[in-house]
Amino acid sequence: MPDKGITQLPSFYVDKDxxxxxxxxxxxxxxxxxxxxxxxxxxxxxxxxxxxxxxxFLVDFLRLHAASH
Known part of the structure; x- marks a missing residue:
């Protein structure tokens, strides 16, 4: 089964997908x-x-991401 799998990633990596x-x-x-x-x-x-x-940048990005979840 190509292109199939399970992973656990931070949500900000996969939210758009x-x-x-x-x-x-x-x-x-x-x-x-x-x-x-x-x-x-x-x-x-x-x-x-x-x-x-x-x-x-990281502080702002991570605070914004945490606030949206």
Whole structure:
């Protein structure tokens, strides 16, 4: 059975594909509890603008995603 399988992925990876009927959520009653996401970086150094921008993007993206579910 090519192109068939079951996987467990974060919803933000598959929300669009589920909405567009490219994927089917078959085990929604068995979804695991949410897990925290941690971002680690050296605290003794200055944070580069690129890393600061990444942190701000991830915080905003994950808060928005958490609020929509």
């Amino acid at each position: 589920i909405a567009n009927y490219h994927l089917v959520d078959i085990l929604s009653n068995f979804a695991p509890a949410p897990l925290p996401i941690n971002l680690l970086y050296p605290s003794q150094r200055l944070i580069s603008p690129a890393i600061k921008a990444l942190i701000e």
